[in-house]
Amino acid sequence: MEVEEEVFKLIKSRKKGILQNELWKKAEIDRRKCSRIVDKLEKEGKIVREHEATGGTRTYRIRVAEIKEKAKARNxxxxxxxxxxxxxxxxxxxxxxxxxxxxxxxxxxxxxxx
Ligand code: SF4
Known part of the structure; x- marks a missing residue:
């Protein structure tokens, strides 16, 4: 649970979101654990993921869901x-x-x- 909160804090700390392949390094956890936590946060509606390619590598940009929801609320x-x-x-x-x-x-x- 603590690790999950740390990961979520890291995501929240970035206005433009964070790349998943950067997140696990910053959080100092292994890639698989990071992926499980991100899946859980996404299912809970706390974050959103969008495909992004960086340096020929496909990954996800992860953002706090509120940012996207605010954009929707304008309509x-x-x-x-x-x-x-x-x-x-x-x-x-x-x-x-x-x-x-x-x-x-x-x-x-x-x-x-x-
Ligand atoms: S408007 Fe009615 S249905 Fe909607 S939250 Fe209020 S009491 Fe509930």
Whole structure:
């Protein structure tokens, strides 16, 4: 667990991400262990990986997922249906979505818009 946190900290410390073939060296762990940790972080949605070639070697650039998510969030069309903003955005109510009136209204608007 500690090693995983260290790897994640290393990834977070790089604004533009870090190459996987650099990450395991910086983290001072072997390549396979690094790969397992990166797979786990990716499955947990904490990071994203994109193919990149450097010096004839194929590897991945690894970034914290938030950076990519922020870019997606700029497209507010995904959250707007007619004049209604997605009700779950920022909602802090403990809920049962099947019984939520604002969510139902938003989904009906979404269906009608299509
Ligand atoms: S389903 Fe309703 S109560 Fe639950 S998060 Fe969405 S808007 Fe909030």
């Amino acid at each position: 507010f069309k995904l959250l707007l249906v007619r004049d209604m903003f997605a009700p779950c955005t920022g909602c802090t109510v403990e809920c049962t979505p099947e019984l939520c009136i604002p969510l139902s209204a938003w989904v009906f608007n979404l269906i009608e818009e299509e």
